Amino acid sequence: MAVVNVTRNPEKSLKNGYLATSLVGLGTTLKTFTKQLFRLEESNTVQWPEVEYKYSDRFKGAHFLTKRPDGKVRCTACFLCATNCPAQCITIVAGESPDKGVEKYPVRFEIDILRCVFCGYCEEACPVDAIRMGHEYSMAGLAEDKWVYTKDYLLNREAITQTLGEKQVSEKDENVKHDSVESGLPGIHRK
Amino acid sequence: MSQEQSVQLTVDGREVSVPAGSTIMEAVRKLGEIEVPHFCWHPGLSVAGVCRFCMVKIEGVPKLQIACNTEVREGMAVDTIAADVKEAHKWALEFHLINHPLDCPICDQAGECELQNYYMKVGKYTSQMDEDKVLKPKALDVGDTLVLDTERCILCSRCVRFEDEITKTSTLGIFNRGDRAVIGTFPDRRIQHNYSYNLADICPVGAFTAKDFRFQCRVWFLKESESICPGCSTGCNVKVFQNGNSREYFRLKPLENPEVNGHWMCDYGRTQFEHLNVKDRLVSPLGADNSALSWSDAAARFGELVKSQAGADNGKVALVLTPQHTNEEFSAIFSHLKSQLGREPEVFVWREATEERDSFDGILFRGDRNPNTRGLEDTLKELGVSAKECSGLKDVGLSQAQLAVVLGPEVERAYPSLETDLAVLREMPAVVYFGNHRSQAAAGLSLRVPTLVFTEKEGTYVNHAGLKQTLKANARVMPSLKSLTEFLGGA
């Protein structure tokens, strides 16, 4: 490995030294403090938790699962989010759906939120608009089991159902099939 | 034309020589470097020529021809990459896909689907389709092993030909015509034979999917390795699919080997992954009270048991072998006992009492459910041992042996009378049982030692015809597991 030797420039040390820069910084603080004390400038500080900060719509917070118009989970358990996840934090167990028009659905859908890096690739990968990242950012907690978000939690937690309401329902129709799926062949019936 | 006559032709400028009467497809396959896209052609089946995908250009022929049914001629110049050939391939794919439901997210074939593969290889077009797709029945229950989705079907007729030509069951047909044509079973018929999973294999799309693999795992998580099926003495070559992370085994598929199994394998063979997974495995040695022992303790106890019988004047020692292990394991345990005892143990070959050893279904499946019957015979001959073959374990029980060392069956399903036989062992003074099943069947024996399964060990199987085949070792489902030689080395 190469070593770069840096020689201190004595001319600049006064201007860039610790003491000088500390004083400059303190000056800025005093200036802003005074301005805001006399209401000459708006403060950026939010009085959290009494006041909630509103992030932009594009903020990628905690995940939620969207629903079909009939209230069922949209996810078809295609595993694309789990495949795409760089943190490998999504666990899916697929099963045969009791619904006629939907063959496959997730029996289990879990996100290990402690491993999640909030990159949003799961959202990107989803072919049926089933997983999205919401606006929640305060996810602190104590109980151990809360760190693995279950399907029910991703689908039905209060924070989502209350804030999103109808927005949690996605009407994209890729994964809902036509009624004509019933077999027309003799002796063969749908499972 | 005689068989020896060969024909020289060029494909994309590369010369290849094939027997007279071959098709262009066979010549291209022999060449190996070039791929002509195809759906309906399958090396193990007759030529249907219906997908019209394998279009190639032949010098001097005005129209494009299909490679699968065009016989080679001397000096023929075939072009598979000309602009019009590529255009024809794209359109052929477009025609296949216009009524395909594209439900890849819920399709088990996704990841190993020929439609997907060819789209990436020769497609990559923007679809012209703007009309409604034709809808057909989905997720039909057509047999105990298969689910049929007629909408995904591209009507290549491979399955129909398989049923007509290989199993001769003729359950399937293509009904209706035009774009309403639909694959299906004849009225009141179900796909019920021992080769049904092959239909899921040869189906180039997700029309036939296997029930035992349905929704279990996406194929891109699976790692593929080659092995030999332990189901019967045919010794079909197989591909074993294991999840790369969890090491869980999900399925077996046939590996093409014209000398053994051709392109197929039986449904019984397909189930040979079930005993490989950790939930069914014996993972640590167990003592007589079913308590787990450390490997070193188990080795020490085994050593003591053998030592106690050492010397010429001591009691009999029986070595019971099932033809389910490799030649190397047979000779390792025999040699170990011989050197430790200072004399040869009495060797028994344990065979299932109810087996119909010489039965054969005419395709692949044999009544001898042991992969290495010939190998055991050969190994014993090599060691110069005369073994006693016994049906069940009664003879071993009557042999008055003071110690029995048993190399139990790897596939317990091949030994339906296992319970009765183990009851015989329980009556004996001391039994060391090598097995890989967690089942309680062998509980109460003096010492139970886990063995490796066929996917985890290296070694030799000799099939019914005397063909030697080598096993390759995968990672063990539990890193702590020890092979027989490793265990004996510690004893």
Added chain:
Amino acid sequence: MPLIKREYNGKSPEDFRLVLDFEGMENPQGIDAYKSKKGYEALTAVLKEKRKPDDLIQLVKDSGLRGRGGAGFPTGLKWGFVPKDAPEKYLLCNFDEGEPGTYKDRYITEISPHMLVEGMVISAYAFGAAKSYVYLRGEFYDEIGWTEKAIREAYDAGFLGENILGSGFTHHMDVYTGSGAYICGEETAMISSLEGKKGQPKLKPPFPAVAGYLGKPTVVNNVETLAVVPWIVRNGAEAYRAFGTEKSPGTKLFNLSGPVKNPGCFEVPLGYPLKRFIEEEGGGLLDGKKLKAVIPGGASAPVLTAEEVENITLDYECLQAAGSMLGSGAVIVIPEDVSMVDVLDNLMHFFKSESCGQCTPCREGTGWLGSMAHSLAAGHGQASDVERVAAIASQMAGKTICAFSDAAAGPAMSIVQKFPHEFQSRFG
């Protein structure tokens, strides 16, 4: 009605009665009526004189007779492909007349079914088939009865069965009825259907002349082709060549349909001008309408515009050169007040429902064209749709086992290329 109206090429209309000789007779169907006009003389001569089969094949080759079902393949050549030493051979008569606009074969049977029977026995003798089948369209109830009756009469008269006329030649004949699939008119599909399988064409090679019905050498000929064989045997190849053109000798039955004054089945020498055929035999269009287009050879022939019709003669070469085909000889006249968009819709609907569904380009292509033509006709189309029709059709043509795909693609392409303006007015 079958006669042409006036002198043609120095011959009087009465001379052009090769196949429809019995037309206009009282009760022409029976064996006695048939015998009264040289019926079974050709067969008797062939068997009594013990003529060499090879000579018969040569005679038909010399006559230049071409298959009348649509493809126009030389008949003698087809017979010559049959291996001489094969122990079991079959002759199939293609009576699955399904081409829209065609009704010539049923007309032959209506007038003289014995002509077909005699022609079949002679043809079978020529290449040595001991068994023949008449593959009849299932919906032709009357024709089934007439043909069966003629076969029965021929058996009774000793023209069929064991040791016919003491010649040592044995031949049996049966009628097999299809179930009304257009594709079963294709020879290998007919063979599949006759074998009891789904009626869909077989992969070639092997060709039927080598491995056909039940894997045995088989010749499939159209009714009209077989029916004219006795005439050729009686009068010789030269006499036959006196009609028609150099490459398309003989006469052919043409079926004229559409809004013409005098539609029907006409026996016309090949090489006859199409314009004259419509104007004189057909009597021109009804209500003085103007001609817009003509489909010259059944639904699978590409259409001709009114201008193209001016110089067309009814023979294989001329129509092929004009980008269409003689086909089965069904001339369909389209008047000025019929939109070509609807013609396309009608034709594509037909091909969509009749494709056997075996080869992908045809199965998917006909379905696709069918729904596109339907949406164009319903006024939901746009300019790019017309281009797509042409693109799809061009990719379907020449890519399948049989010619059905070309048959569907040809009309589709010719309509969108020759009448683009008609589509523009229908765009939604």
